[in-house]
Amino acid sequence: MTTLPYTFRQEILNIKPYVPGKPIDEVKRELGLTDIIKMASNENPLGPSPKAKQAIVEAVEKLHIYPDGYCFELRRAVAEKVQVDDNQLIFGNGSDEIIKLLAETFLQPGDQVLTGSPSFSEYDYATHLMGGEMVKIPLKNNRFPLEKIAESISSKTKLIFICNPNNPTGTCVSAEEVDRFIAQVPDSVVVIFDEAYNEYVEDENYPDTLKYIKDGKKNVIVLRTFSKIYALASLRIGYGVASPDLIALVSRTREPFNVNSMAQFAAVAALQDREHLELSRKVNSKGKTFLYQAFEDMNLNYIPTEANFIMVDTGKDSKLLFQKMLRKGVIVRTGDIFGMDTYLRVTIGTMEQNQRFIKALKECLEEM
Numbered sequence: 001m002t003t004l005p006y007t008f009r010q011e012i013l014n015i016k017p018y019v020p021g022k023p024i025d026e027v028k029r030e031l032g033l034t035d036i037i038k039m040a041s042n043e044n045p046l047g048p049s050p051k052a053k054q055a056i057v058e059a060v061e062k063l064h065i066y067p068d069g070y071c072f073e074l075r076r077a078v079a080e081k082v083q084v085d086d087n088q089l090i091f092g093n094g095s096d097e098i099i100k101l102l103a104e105t106f107l108q109p110g111d112q113v114l115t116g117s118p119s120f121s122e123y124d125y126a127t128h129l130m131g132g133e134m135v136k137i138p139l140k141n142n143r144f145p146l147e148k149i150a151e152s153i154s155s156k157t158k159l160i161f162i163c164n165p166n167n168p169t170g171t172c173v174s175a176e177e178v179d180r181f182i183a184q185v186p187d188s189v190v191v192i193f194d195e196a197y198n199e200y201v202e203d204e205n206y207p208d209t210l211k212y213i214k215d216g217k218k219n220v221i222v223l224r225t226f227s228k229i230y231a232l233a234s235l236r237i238g239y240g241v242a243s244p245d246l247i248a249l250v251s252r253t254r255e256p257f258n259v260n261s262m263a264q265f266a267a268v269a270a271l272q273d274r275e276h277l278e279l280s281r282k283v284n285s286k287g288k289t290f291l292y293q294a295f296e297d298m299n300l301n302y303i304p305t306e307a308n309f310i311m312v313d314t315g316k317d318s319k320l321l322f323q324k325m326l327r328k329g330v331i332v333r334t335g336d337i338f339g340m341d342t343y344l345r346v347t348i349g350t351m352e353q354n355q356r357f358i359k360a361l362k363e364c365l366e367e368m
C-alpha cells in the first residue's frame with residue numbers, strides 16, 4: 001500500500017473486499033450481450049410478490065417522510081409469524097447489518113469468533129471490522145462441524161456463527177446436533193443462527209432454533225431475511241429474533257432509521273402472500289430435482305442442497321469455466337472464492353433458466 005498522510009485503524013486491513021455476484025448490466029457493458037441470466041446471488045427468480053410491489057407503489061407518496069424507526073407494522077407481523085413478543089425483534093438494513101451490529105456490540109480487539117469454513121463472508125467482515133480474530137473450522141462432509149466448534153470454544157470466544165443452511169454448501173445441521181451443541185456452549189458466548197434460506201428447507205430434521213429463545217436462552221439469536229424467498233434483496237431488510245435483553249443491547253448500536261419505508265411496507269405485504277411463498281418453494285424444489293438429474297446425467301458430483309443454490313463439481317478450473325459461461329450470457333459463482341476451485345455455485349432458477357444453464361454448461365465443458 002502507498003504511504004498515506006494519516007493514521008487509521010490497522011484492523012481494517014484484514015477485511016477482504018466482498019466479491020459480489022457479477023451484475024447483469026456489467027456483463028452487458030463488458031461483453032455487449034443483451035440476453036443474460038444471473039444465477040449467482042441466490043435471488044428468487046420469480047421476483048417479489050405482486051402484493052409487495054403494489055405496497056411500494058402506494059408508499060411512493062410518502063417518500064418525504066422519515067421511515068418508522070421502530071418498524072411498528074412489520075414488527076407486529078413478524079412477531080405474529082414467529083410467535084414472539086415485539087421486544088424480541090430487531091430489524092436491519094439486510095441481515096448483513098445485524099451481523100455487523102452484533103460484532104459492534106460484542107467484539108473488542110483480540111476477541112475470538114468461531115464459524116465453519118467455507119461459509120458466508122460477512123462473518124469475517126464484521127469480525128475484522130472490530131479487530132476480532134476469526135477462527136474458521138473446516139466443514140466436515142460439507143456440513144457445519146458443530147462438535148469441533150464446541151471443542152474450540154475458549155475464554156476469548158465471544159460469538160459463534162452457524163449458517164444453516166450453509167452458504168455456499170446448502171447443507172444443514174440437524175435438530176439433535178444443535179441440541180447437543182447448545183448444551184455445550186457457555187451462556188457467555190452468543191450463538192448466531194443465520195437462517196437466510198430457512199424457508200427453502202425440506203429436511204424434516206431441520207432445527208427449530210427459535211425454541212431456545214422461547215425457552216428463555218439469552219445467548220441465542222436467529223437471523224432471517226426478506227432478500228431470499230421473499231425476493232426483496234434490493235430493498236435491504238432482514239431481522240433478528242432473540243431475548244428482550246439481547247435485542248435491547250444490540251439495538252443500542254443501531255442507527256435510528258436503518259430500515260427504509262419501502263422495505264417495511266413491502267415486507268409486510270410479502271408476509272401476507274402465502275401463495276407466492278408456496279409457489280417460490282415449488283419452483284425451487286422442481287428446479288432442484290431437474291438440476292440433480294442433469295448433473296447425474298453429466299456424471300458431475302454435486303452437494304445435495306436445502307437452499308436455493310447448488311454446489312456442483314465440474315472438475316475444471318471454475319474461473320475459466322465462469323468466463324466461458326459469461327460469454328453465453330449465464331452468470332454463476334466460481335467455487336475458488338470458497339476454496340473449492342473446481343466447483344460452481346449456481347442459484348436454482350426458473351425451469352427455462354435451469355435448462356439454459358445446463359445447455360451452456362454442457363457446451364462449455366465440451367470445449368474445455
Ligand SMILES: Cc1ncc(COP(=O)(O)O)c(C=O)c1O
Binds near residue numbers: 042233
Ligand atoms: C447466509 C447468508 N446470510 C445473510 C445474507 C445476507 O442477506 P441480506 O440480504 O438480508 O443482508 C446472505 C446473502 O447472501 C446469506 O447468504
